[in-house]
Amino acid sequence: MTQVIVQAPSSESFEPNKSSDKGKWREYFSFSTDHKVIGIQYLVTTFFFYLIGGALASVIRAELATPDSDLVPPELYNGLFTIHGTVMIFLWIVPAVTGGFGNYLIPLMIGARDMAFPKLNAAAFWLIPPAGVLLISSFFYGPSSTGWTAYPPLSILTDQRVGQAVWIASIIILGTSSILAAVNFVVTILSMRMPGMGMFDMPLFCWSVLSASGLVLIATPVLAGAMILLGFDLLAGTAFFNPTGGGNPVVYQHLFWFYSHPAVYVMILPVFGIISEVLPVHSRKPIFGYKAIAYSSVIICVLGLVVWAHHMFTSGTPNWLRMFFMIATLLVAVPTGIKVFSWIATLWGGKLRLESPLLFAIGFISMFVVGGLSGVMLGSVPIDIHLHDTYFIVAHFHYVLFGGSVFGIYAGIYHWFPKMTGKMLNEFWGKVHFFLTFVGFNLCFLPMHLLGLQGMPRRVAQYDPQFASINVICTIGAFLLAISTFPFLFNAIFSWIRGEKATDNPWNGLTLEWTTSSPPIVENWHGDPVRRTGPYDYGMGLQDTEQPLAPTH
Amino acid sequence: MQGVITDSTPNIALAEASHAHHEHPDHRVFGLIVFLCSEGMLFLGLFAAYLTFRAVSTEWPPAGTPELEVMLPAINTIILLSSSFVIHQADHAIKKDDIKAVRWWFLLTFIMGATFLAGQVYEYQHLSFGLTSNLFASTFYVLTGFHGFHVFVGLTLITIMLIKSFQKGAFLGGKHYGIEAASIYWHFVDIIWVVLFLMLYIL
Numbered sequence: 217m218t219q220v221i222v223q224a225p226s227s228e229s230f231e232p233n234k235s236s237d238k239g240k241w242r243e244y245f246s247f248s249t250d251h252k253v254i255g256i257q258y259l260v261t262t263f264f265f266y267l268i269g270g271a272l273a274s275v276i277r278a279e280l281a282t283p284d285s286d287l288v289p290p291e292l293y294n295g296l297f298t299i300h301g302t303v304m305i306f307l308w309i310v311p312a313v314t315g316g317f318g319n320y321l322i323p324l325m326i327g328a329r330d331m332a333f334p335k336l337n338a339a340a341f342w343l344i345p346p347a348g349v350l351l352i353s354s355f356f357y358g359p360s361s362t363g364w365t366a367y368p369p370l371s372i373l374t375d376q377r378v379g380q381a382v383w384i385a386s387i388i389i390l391g392t393s394s395i396l397a398a399v400n401f402v403v404t405i406l407s408m409r410m411p412g413m414g415m416f417d418m419p420l421f422c423w424s425v426l427s428a429s430g431l432v433l434i435a436t437p438v439l440a441g442a443m444i445l446l447g448f449d450l451l452a453g454t455a456f457f458n459p460t461g462g463g464n465p466v467v468y469q470h471l472f473w474f475y476s477h478p479a480v481y482v483m484i485l486p487v488f489g490i491i492s493e494v495l496p497v498h499s500r501k502p503i504f505g506y507k508a509i510a511y512s513s514v515i516i517c518v519l520g521l522v523v524w525a526h527h528m529f530t531s532g533t534p535n536w537l538r539m540f541f542m543i544a545t546l547l548v549a550v551p552t553g554i555k556v557f558s559w560i561a562t563l564w565g566g567k568l569r570l571e572s573p574l575l576f577a578i579g580f581i582s583m584f585v586v587g588g589l590s591g592v593m594l595g596s597v598p599i600d601i602h603l604h605d606t607y608f609i610v611a612h613f614h615y616v617l618f619g620g621s622v623f624g625i626y627a628g629i630y631h632w633f634p635k636m637t638g639k640m641l642n643e644f645w646g647k648v649h650f651f652l653t654f655v656g657f658n659l660c661f662l663p664m665h666l667l668g669l670q671g672m673p674r675r676v677a678q679y680d681p682q683f684a685s686i687n688v689i690c691t692i693g694a695f696l697l698a699i700s701t702f703p704f705l706f707n708a709i710f711s712w713i714r715g716e717k718a719t720d721n722p723w724n725g726l727t728l729e730w731t732t733s734s735p736p737i738v739e740n741w742h743g744d745p746v747r748r749t750g751p752y753d754y755g756m757g758l759q760d761t762e763q764p765l766a767p768t769h
Numbered sequence: 770m771q772g773v774i775t776d777s778t779p780n781i782a783l784a785e786a787s788h789a790h791h792e793h794p795d796h797r798v799f800g801l802i803v804f805l806c807s808e809g810m811l812f813l814g815l816f817a818a819y820l821t822f823r824a825v826s827t828e829w830p831p832a833g834t835p836e837l838e839v840m841l842p843a844i845n846t847i848i849l850l851s852s853s854f855v856i857h858q859a860d861h862a863i864k865k866d867d868i869k870a871v872r873w874w875f876l877l878t879f880i881m882g883a884t885f886l887a888g889q890v891y892e893y894q895h896l897s898f899g900l901t902s903n904l905f906a907s908t909f910y911v912l913t914g915f916h917g918f919h920v921f922v923g924l925t926l927i928t929i930m931l932i933k934s935f936q937k938g939a940f941l942g943g944k945h946y947g948i949e950a951a952s953i954y955w956h957f958v959d960i961i962w963v964v965l966f967l968m969l970y971i972l
Contacts, residue, residue, distance in 0.1 A: 332796045395807050403800045433807040438814030445818065445911065454900060454907040456818070462831060462904045467821050471814055 247342065249334035250738055254341050255320025256636060259629070261341075262312040265348055267705075269303035270698055272296050277660070277694035283684050285677040293677040294361035295379070299351065301364030302383065306390045307348045309621045310479065313486035314432070315341060315397050317628055318425045320636065322401060324729035324736065325419045327410030327745040332403040336396055343393035351386040354379040363675055365472060368457035368465045372449045384447045391436045391443075394482075398429035398436075405429075410728075410745055416510065419727045419751040420503065423510040424489030427517035431478040431485075434521060439475030442468055466531055473524035481520040483617060484584075485513055487624030488555055491577050494631045495559055496752045497725045498574035499566025503752040505558040512551035519548050529600045538597050545595035552588055556581060572646030573723075576627035579654055583619025587612055590665065605675070608668025614661045626653070626704070633708070634718030638734045641715065645707040652700030659693025727751045797946050798953070805957045812961050815915065816968060819908045830905035835897050839970050845888040846966050849920075852881035853959045856927075856952040863945040868934055871948060875931050878955065882924050889917050909969060916958070916965055923958050926951040 243253055244260070276296050279287040288296065319337065323330055331337045354360065358376040360383035374380050405426045409418065446468065448454040455461020457468040488509075496503045503509065525533055525541040533541075559581055568574060590612040594600050603609065626649075633641050663686045672683045679687070721730040726749050732741050749756075823829045859874035898906040930947045933939050940948055 333800060336800075395804070399800055399804045399807070402803050403796045407796055407799060433803065434810055437807050437809075437811035438817075441811050441814035441818065444915070445815075448900075448907070448911060452900060454911070455904060456822075456907060461901075462826070464822060464825060467818050470821070471818060474814070 247338050249330070249338050251319045251323050251331045251334065251337060252636070252736060252740075254337050255316055255318075257341055258311055258316035258319060258344075261345060261348075262308045262316060265303050265307035266312075267701065268352060269300050269308055270701060272300040272303070274694060274698045276300060277691045279677055280679070280687050281691040283679050283681045283687075288677075290677045291358075291361060291375075294363075294675070295355065295359035295376070297675060298360050298363050298383075299355070302351060302360075302387075303348070304617070305364065305479065305483070306387065307344065307351070309483040309617060309625075310394060311344055311390075311397075312625055313483060313490075313621065314394065314401070314425065314428060315344075317421075317486060317490060317625075317632075318397070318401055318429075321421060321632070321729060322404055322425060323408070324732070324740060325422055325727055325751075326405065326408060326413060327728050327741075327747070328404065328408040329739045331400050332408055333400050337400050340393045340396035340400070343389050343396075347386040347389040347393070350382055350389075354382045359383070365476070366446065367472075368446060368449060368468050369459065371446065372458055377450060380450055381447065384443050384450070388440055388443050391440050394432050395436050398432035401425050401429040402433065410747070413747065416507065417747075417750065419489075420492035420506065420509050420513075421486070421489035424485045424487075424492070424513045427513040428482045428485040430517050431482050431520060435475040435478040435482075438471055442471035442475070445471075466528070469528050469531055470525070473527045474521075477524040477527060478520045480613075480616065481516055483621050484624075485516065487580070487621050487628075488513065490624050490628040490631075491559060491580055492555075493727065494573050494577045494627050495562045496754055497631070497723050498569045498571070498577070499563050500569070500754045501562055501566040502754055502756065503558070504561035504564075505554070506752065508554050509558050512554045515551040516548060519544060519551070523548060523595075526595055526600070529597050530604045542595060542597050546592060548595075549588065549592050556585060556588075569723075571630075571643055572641065572650055573627050573631040575647065575650045576623050576630060579650065580620060580623040580627060583615055583623055583657070587615025587617075587619055590615065603668055605673055606668035607664040607672045607674055610674050611661050611664035611668060614664075618657060618661070623653075626650075629708075631723070632729075633711070634722045635729055635734050635736070637712050637715075638718050639711050639715035640718045640722065641711045642707050645703045649700060649703045649707065652696060652703065656693050656696030656698075656700050660690050660697055661693070663689050663693075726753060795946065798949055801950050801953055805953070808957070809961070812916075812964075815912060816964065819912060819968065822904055822908060826904070831903045834903060834905050837970055838892070838895075841888060841892055842966060842970055845885050845892075846962065848881050848888075849885045849959055849962055852878045852885075853956050855881065856955045859948060860952050863940055863948045866941050868940060871940070872931060872934055875927050875934075875948075875951075879924060879927050879931070882920055882927070882955075886917060886920055886924070889913065889920075912965055912969065916961055919958050919961065923951070923955050926954055 243250075244257055248254065248257075275288065276293070279285070279293055279296075285293065319331065322328075354376075357378055359379045360366065360371070360374070361376055362371040362374060362380070366380070366383065371380055405418070405422050409415075445454075445456045449456050449458055449463070455463040457463045457465045459465060492503060492509055523541055523545045525537060526545045529538055529541075563578070590608070594603060594609070594612055630641060630646055633639070667683055667686055667690075670683065672679055718734045720732065720734050722734075723730070728745050728747065728751075729736070731745060855874055856878040859871045859878070862868075862870035862874060893910075900907060900910045930940075930951050933947060
């Protein structure tokens with residue numbers, strides 16, 4: 217079989233966007249069904265919400281610079297951290313890692329032309345901007361002030377009834393969007409792989425998105441159920457969660473955490489996938505333990521569903537229940553540890569290309585391990601009871617969500633920006649971005665462990681003056697973190713407009729997305745994609761072999 | 770590199786072959802089933818909430834809740850359950866491209882579903898407790914109401930398919946996803962009802 221790589225279109229219909237290159241930006245504001253457009257729509261939109269969430273965080277930290285409540289009124293402070301948490305989780309990390317990277321990369325990685333349901337895909341995306349606007353607009357009439365968990369009876373008896381109702385509505389809309397996206401991912405990954413590509417020939421990112429989508433499908437509807445019941449309590453006067461009417465608030469906590477614990481795996485699994493892609497390319501070595509990493513994603517998905525009550529060790533849960541959830545929680549460390557060791561083994565002895573994508577990936581591993589270890593500490597009942605609702609918790613989840621997910625997202629952006637835009641990012645400003653972020657992040661969140669151990673409670677605008685000096689360090693770190701976003705933002709915007717042109721495969725990657733043009737054409741490839749090597753066969757001398765791995769027809 | 774890279778000479782044969790190749794295969798039934806599994810989790814969450822309320826309360830239903838009439842809902846259950854077999858006949862018929870039979874089976878399913886909904890409304894009107902009477906009443910109305918809404922969606926789907934079946938050539942030649950989807954959804958609504966009925970009325 218002679219192998220033919222067709223790089224030129226044979227007819228006009230093969231490159232529909234060629235003639236309209238000038239007005240291409242308009243596409244990003246339209247109901248486009250191209251998975252690449254939708255992926256970029258997700259990433260840009262969610263990054264915008266990230267900036268808003270970050271601005272809220274800056275106000276929070278400015279308030280906490282002094283022990284007194286002097287910058288904003290305490291009620292507004294409650295609204296600030298509630299909306300900050302909700303925006304960061306539901307409008308930034310969840311949609312960015314699944315909708316953003318998933319949509320852009322999955323079809324390219326499995327050699328498909330598009331997602332299984334392109335229109336549904338677009339619909340799922342277009343639910344997000346209105347929900348986000350709805351949520352943030354609640355600042356004009358009093359935002360939800362219950363924290364992102366919206367625990368009843370606080371959330372039922374709140375003064376901010378409208379804000380709370382709006383909060384519930386936007387969570388339901390965002391949940392719907394995420395379920396629709398997950399249906400698309402599952403069907404696409406399971407039934408649209410190119411001919412000859414088995415499950416174990418897929419890049420690991422696909423495994424991680426598959427596992428995360430499974431979690432979304434199983435857990436998100438339960439959150440919707442909780443929201444519906446909470447909405448009835450708030451608006452129709454029922455008493456599902458109101459003890460004075462015979463209801464039970466702990467049932468809400470179970471329903472809420474049945475979603476919201478798996479949600480942390482929804483936020484981290486795709487990022488694990490990103491790291492598994494970035495490391496082999498930039499250390500020029502095959503990934504260590506492909507199957508171990510693939511299976512561990514699935515195991516995390518399963519275990520992730522049976523650990524939710526570790527958020528409720530102080531809610532009067534019986535001892536036998538605590539014991540079960542403690543053991544299950546500690547077990548999660550096993551598949552996670554397998555991944556971390558596999559990544560380190562991948563780096564070991566590699567020809568490391570220490571540029572921004574790899575810097576952020578290594579930053580991810582080290583920061584995530586810190587967050588993972590404090591997670592193991594919090595998983596054990598006695599420590600958790602001591603540290604519950606202190607700044608130790610805040611430190612822990614920022615290490616996994618920022619040090620983990622956000623570092624991973626940045627690694628992914630630096631890695632795939634050339635593919636997505638056809639332009640290279642400026643490496644110098646990338647490094648500046650990394651070091652500012654790394655220093656700012658640790659300055660902000662590392663001291664919070666100490667604050668928590670000393671007993672500073674979270675979610676309160678005022679605190680004991682003995683914590684003042686450490687809080688000043690945290691605030692300086694937070695401002696540094698806010699500043700660190702600007703080099704990235706300007707780098708991304710200027711590079712996108714007039715950056716150095718990127719080649720089709722600037723990193724010499726082996727996964728399929730690097731076999732098409734940068735940015736890829738509509739429908740991704742002229743002719744059919746051809747797989748010549750496995751996704752991670754770096755340094756195995758296979759890159760130049762003549763035979764494709766599998767027949768293309 | 771031994772492969773031939775054609776940069777300017779177009780390869781028309783290959784282009785045409787691949788054009789035919791990426792004719793979109795139909796994954797919609799698979800997608801619908803995945804979605805319904807997820808939808809099922811919504812009900813499962815509500816069921817779990819109901820059972821927990823029940824398990825942790827000292828008296829269930831709370832004191833003063835009147836006994837539920839079982840006769841009418843039991844008849845309703847039989848009607849809804851049998852409608853699943855009826856709509857299944859439509860599924861059979863469409864595989865033989867018998868659109869006329871499909872119409873009749875769909876119409877019959879619609880009547881049975883509408884009867885179920887009417888029975889539900891009748892029951893609501895004759896109950897002596899309201900949505901906020903007590904915890905049992907609230908769970909009762911929210912669960913049955915939420916299911917009733919799903920029945921309504923199912924009826925809407927059936928109506929749309931009925932109207933569409935009068936378009937020329939609709940659903941013929943194996944392109945009957947709409948019929949299939951409506952009946953899969955209808956089965957789903959039925960299964961949920963059986964669990965709901967057992968939980969609320971019998972258990």
